[in-house]
Amino acid sequence: MALIGEKEFFKGIGDIKFEGRESDNPMAYKFYNPDQVVAGKTMYEHFKFAMAYWHTLCGIGGDPFGPGTKSFPWANATDPIQMAKDKADAAFEFITKMGFGYYCFHDFDLVDEADTLAKSEKRIHILVDYLKQKQEASGVKLLWGTANCFSNPRYMNGAASNPNFDVVAHAGAQVKIALDATIALNGENYVFWGGREGYMSLLNTNMKLEQDNIGRFMNMAKNYARDQGFKGTFFIEPKPMEPTKHQYDFDAATSINFIREYGLENDFKLNIEVNHATLAQHTFQHELQVAANAGMLGSIDANRGDYQNGWDTDQFPNNVLETAEAMLVLLKSGGLQGGGINFDAKTRRNSTDLEDIFLAHIGGADTFARALLVADAVIANSPYEGLLQKRYASFKTEKGSDFIAGKLSLTDLYNHAKGYGEPKQISGKQELYENILNQYI
Known part of the structure; x- marks a missing residue:
């Protein structure tokens, strides 16, 4: 049942229901039936679909060649706290209308960063209290939280890998605040994505020191969270490059080696993103299999790239054949370990209607559901x-x-x-x- 605050942001759009493949209703699931049991679990349990706060509520369609094209009704308030609360209202209205059970965030997706660390922390505390109320009222859960240690100019040379200790310390403070928020919201996991943890040129890079510092940093974060009672799993999300020339979490195999080298294997697994896999010249299913073989298949960021574009386009998944191969890996390996499927995807720059956000997520959920049905049938009924x-x-x-x-x-x-x-x-x-x-x- 949709959770609507004082304002209804997605007017005219009701709860999205399963109607089957014969339905011609664009605002209905054709394949995703959350209650349908497949291979011993419901689709809801297999997927744990999550909304990505950043793309869904913050991405207004800007690109290097022009400003944003989308105007969101939850982004009109002049006061940053009120705007953040409006955004949270829109988030939970959307999640509950979709029938999803989870969401994911970066710290400054929730509320705009302030001009000092102390003010930023105060803002996040206010939003955490507000989100607690939203979660209690809706039953929606936090799949994972993380800190954005890559957008602010201070991180132009990296965060934990930065050659300036003062920046490393600032990143540590930011991660502490994000961990505190995740724990307070009963988050099931925490993600590290090294958005700028890499190098542009080896000429000015001490690679060993930088990688060792990341290992120290992640051990510190893990130890702190465990001391606070956090029982969830930590995820590393591999990506080969963009924005850096070479990132230290290049792919699943590289990240697994890093996890083992720095003694993190009892606490860390991988969050595999489709488009990151293809940027590393792998298939999504390859990266899933590498992670599964190591017992580290934790979670998935669902999206796709463009065959003609060599960058992270973050489009919604729609290729049933490729996703079915991935679901074969998922079913045969016993499923995800702690995580779910987060739609780390954005509507296109020229998809400017609010209903487009629903249509995109419906299509993504149906793609995964159809692929799961195919994979289950192949395993159960075919000579495969x-x-x-x-x-x-x-x-x-x-x-x-x-x-x-x-x-x-x-x-x-x-x-x-x-x-x-x-x-x-x-x-x-x-x-x-x-x-x-x-x-x-």
Whole structure:
């Protein structure tokens, strides 16, 4: 049931309901049925869909070639606290009308940053108290919080990786305040995205010191949060570049190595973003699989890039085929560990109606729901799993199982190969696997 404050910002738009694929109502789900059980869990439980505060409520469509094109009714107040409360009212009206259960924020998405750290902290405390009331009234939860340690000019050379200790300390204070807010709001997780934790040129960069400092910083943040009773998971969100030339959290594999190197593996997992995966020249499903293999598949930022544009376009997901491959990874790995699916996506610059925000999220939710249904059907009803098992059947034989168990030496491999002769060529059947997936879409 929609939670509407003193003002209704999305007038004329009611609760978004599931009506099925035959419905011609654009303001209805065609595939996302939150109560439908798939592979032992409801869709609501599989996805834990979340609204991203920044894109949904703060992004007005500006780009390097022109100012914003969108005027939001919750951004008209002159007093920053009142404007922040209006934004919170709009947020919870939107989330509850969508039927989502979660939201995510950066600290200064909630309220504009003030001219001093102390004033900023006071503003955030006021908003936290207000958001507590909204959460209690609606049942909506905080999936994760984070600090924006990349937009302010002070972070032009990085935050935890900054060559100036005073900036590192300021970032630490900002993260403390964001952690306090997350804990106060019963946030389930906390994210670190190193928006400028990287370098533009190695000529003026001490890479080892910078990476070591990030490791120290994250251990400090983790220890502080645990001391305050925070039980949630910390996430690192990989991204290869943009705005920096090379970021230290380049991709899933790099981030996992960082987590292990600095002793964070008991507390940290990954938040995988689709568009960040493609910027790293990987597929989304590859990054999910790398994280899952390490036991670190924590959460997802759902969006997509543009095949012709080499930057982070943050469009809403709409490719069922690619998302179905990702859902295969999700189902086979046991699902997300602590996180959910946050729509870190924005409507296009020329999509200026408030209803466009709803249409975009409806399409994103339906894409993931349809992909989940496809992946479940492929696993349960098709020959896919049998084919995959057959492809690796040689490791179930006596020698193959001994190899897996670590019972063979290199000399044993030599003797086996010498006695066996030339191995026969076995097709990978890639096209068959692709056809099976297509058959269920």
